[in-house]
Amino acid sequence: MLDKLFYQEKGLFLQSLHPLPALAYLGTLLVLALVFNHPLYLAGLLLVIGLTIWAAEGLETWESYLKIGLAMMALVMIINPLMIRAGKTIIWYGPNVPVFGRLTISLEALYYGIAMSVRLLDIISIFCLYNLIVHPDKVLNLLSRFAGKSVLVISIATRMFPIMARELENIRCVQQMRGVDFNKRSLKEKVKKCSSLINILVLSSLENSLEIAEAMQARAFGSGPRSCYRRSLWRPRDALCLSVSAGALGAGIWGLLHGFGAYAYYPQLDYLLGGTGTVAVLFIVLFNLSVPAILNWGWQHCPYLRSKI
């Protein structure tokens, strides 16, 4: 069930991107989601990310991510208005609560809560998109040039994680059959029982690590300087995606420096559309960021474009 949360090779256009433009695109999305304050910009980013996720055939996966995101979003939307007293337009007066005083909800705090929830969804969705389009080996491969050994450790850990999770479940089953009751009794007992599971897992893992090390030695690991195997190809699509990412980032930062993309929630809400500049910058950013999804569409439906990118 957890499988769909992680990368699966589907032979998609977006999965064929070189890891550098793919990471640049995702990095741009992340930076913009963090620096923009404007609700329209944040909502626009969510729209573009959704579009790209759709292009990566990941709506089902996105749904799983959103389920986690929506719970957090609800929490932010409830807690923020209750805790923040900076807004001027009070829409609800609540009871007196010790320490906090009288609870009030202001329109500004509510708006801010909603905007921050959208930002949270943006970030969660970017991670979803990362798992949909970027093969982890490609990224590690890209990074191995700078930190070969660390990358290898990450790779082994990534490979071992699902195996260890499976092993832990098996150990839990066999210990349960030996009469270990994981459900009842006190918290102390539970901790003691769970620690015995970890104990077995660690013992087995240590034994296994020796075997892995032996297999690595048999394959000449540590016998001298290593070279690096890279298979990622650079195509026109990669140059395009890299440039539109740079374009979106440039436009976004220029906009911020000129007051577009920022928004004041407190003490009173700013105008949503401060002028044509706000819309123009938003359009440029969103258009640039939509290019990979548009290219994906062209790649699927236009043989000429497919042959050229």
Next chain:
Amino acid sequence: MSLFKIENLIYYYPDREKPALQEINLVIEEGEFILVAGGSGSGKSSLARVLAGLLPDFYGGRFGGKVYFKDRDMRKIDRRRLAREVGMIFQDPEKQLVMTGVEAEIAFGLENLGLPPKEMFRRVAEVISFLGLTNLRQEFTANLSGGEKQKLALAAVLAMQPQVLICDEPTSQLDPVAGEDFLNLVKRLNEEMGFTIVLIEQRLERCFHLADRVLLMEGGRIVQDGSPEQVARWAGKKEIPFIPPVARFFSLLGHAFIPVTVKEGRKYLKLSLEAGFASGSAKLALQEKEKHSAGSPKVREEEQDEEMLPGAELAVNREEPPLVEVKNLWFSYPDHKEVLQDISFQIKAGEFVVILGENGAGKSTLLKIMTGLLRPGRGKVFLSGHDIGKNNDRRATRLVAYLSQNPNDYLFQDTVEDELLFTLKNFDLGDDGIVDELLEMLHIDCYRRTNPRDLSSGERLRVALAAVLVTRPKLILLDEPTRGIDYRLKDELGVFLRGQVKKGASVVLVTHDVEFAAENASRVIMMFAGRIVSDGKKDEILERSIFYSTQIGKLWRGFGGGILTVNDALEWIRPLLQPKQVVRAGALE
């Protein structure tokens, strides 16, 4: 110039007083296919590690004698150069893969050799095409089946273009079909590409005939070295079990020529039967037997110890209510895969049931549902009339012993005895002498105060078994307990489990090992794609199947009914033998 030359090798693992290898003198020529056979702890894997240059470099320990590779002292050869020449495949595919993706895994060894990118691309592409891994190229290693993982491990080694391939029980964790595929591939590498192969295997019926030479090891020494036929004859005389059943059968009959394959054996058996096995009466007897071929051959009970009867179901009482009743059972995992479909059967007390079937047929899931660890989607499982799904209480758990595929999952106490006492304590039971009894029966009483993690894999299996049997369960469930253990340990396990059956417990065992099923089971259930495709007495089921049959069963197909084991065959043939041969065959009993 020999490829390998070993002179007076002796090796001790660190902190061990007994040598793992001693008096080893061996010459391996280029292009040879060598099979190394022997029991657990006989030194097979240590010898393989010496040939791969891992001993003593990786393990340390004390080392004496000389090992030469192409006339050069192996200890003086640069490790990188050696890795280019000698490749090694290990037992467990999970523990030799390092990277997350298939292509990166194949390239790992090449990166270690420091090859330039162009050379790496060429080699990776070549090996992917040769082994037919193109469809899996982009796949994650975690998503591969056991057979695919072992093939990937082979690809990763082959990409390094070694001259010698050392395989340490490479098929022990695979199902029979994947195992067969792998061995055929290794044979191809030897015949078509000229690789020198050193293969260590436990299931000899699959590979004995593939080898040019067989080395038989015992106590760290090579006790026999010769052609498969020579070794089979020698081992047959000495009653050493490490030869395939067909060879064992003919060697027990004292024949001059020992066939090692079913094909050769059938040819020879036909000739022998037509000639009346030198008595002239065989043909007549054969025709007579074919007329009344219903049922399995009856073993003369007065000559056999009751406890040792194969496939015994002595304690089964047909009138009694069943111990286990599975009714219209369906099960799906959260990924919507329907693993079990409409499964129904009953198991009486005193039955020894073996469940056979391909990987993914639902065998292990069925076992887990019978333990109560998984709840049925639809349908019910009753244990002594109580619904396991509803009454998943501690009493029900105590009545069921479950041995999973990995005995290591059980072991974490400081001593073997503590492992058994731990289970008793969990169920609030006292030791009424059961601990001593089990330790003795499973021949592990000498390890009572030893840390279970210091024991060999076969011994660990027995400790885990003791740890679950200490509650005197009525139902014993075992998931592939014979994986990777040798003939001798398998025989001991079979005898032990039959003993439990005789005492009134029921055994349900999931395995791919048809030979073990034929030797021990009273009933066989065959599963395919989540359904039971046949269920009945061992002889009926295994005799009907061509693929899920024993080597002796395949040998006797069409010659006689219900013959699955060497004992069955000898009993059948006994009337046809001359007095001299009867004496030899009698030695088996």
